[in-house]
Amino acid sequence: xxxxxxxxxxxxxxxxxxxxLVGLDLRSVNFGxxxxxxxxxxxxxxxxxxxxKAKQALEDYLPVRQRILQERKKSGQQALFLNVWGERLxxxxxxxLVKKYVRHYGPAVKVSPHSLRHAFASHLLTEGADLRAIxxxxxxxxxxxxxxxxxxxxxQLIEVYDKTHPKA
Numbered sequence: 354x355x356x357x358x359x360x361x362x363x364x365x366x367x368x369x370x371x372x373x374l375v376g377l378d379l380r381s382v383n384f385g386x387x388x389x390x391x392x393x394x395x396x397x398x399x400x401x402x403x404x405x406k407a408k409q410a411l412e413d414y415l416p417v418r419q420r421i422l423q424e425r426k427k428s429g430q431q432a433l434f435l436n437v438w439g440e441r442l443x444x445x446x447x448x449x450l451v452k453k454y455v456r457h458y459g460p461a462v463k464v465s466p467h468s469l470r471h472a473f474a475s476h477l478l479t480e481g482a483d484l485r486a487i488x489x490x491x492x493x494x495x496x497x498x499x500x501x502x503x504x505x506x507x508x509q510l511i512e513v514y515d516k517t518h519p520k521a
Contacts, residue, residue: 368473
């Protein structure tokens with residue numbers, strides 16, 4: 354449960370790809386600055402911030418992680434997120450976890466780890482973040498790729514404009 358909470362908080366708080374999340378090592382996380390060093394597509398590295406809720410969830414998970422490593426005698430394991438055998442989680446495992454928690458909201462709800470990445474970008478844009486900053490955090494080489502993630506927010510902005518601007 355603590356691992357799952359930390360994992361979900363990190364996905365949403367950082368906008369990481371699921372492959373980037375499962376590729377994180379403990380040493381990649383800077384708890385003091387709430388930053389994580391991510392190895393993205395093409396082995397490119399970037400630094401991504403994460404929030405206080407994700408930090409707290411990670412800190413709550415670390416004793417569980419340590420206990421798994423001790424029980425499984427895996428002292429050399431560097432992966433941040435572990436399965437019950439002390440091995441690195443897979444992207445498929447994360448997908449199953451996300452779907453497991455979403456089932457509580459009903460069978461019609463379609464959410465994936467990628468949905469959390471999309472929500473991250475859309476929510477940042479809605480709250481006024483610069484598109485280039487979002488591009489950097491998502492690790493996109495092209496701004497046009499980032500714009501695809503934010504189409505929903507742009508539609509929302511147009512609706513707000515049409516409803517509230519006196520000259521619309």
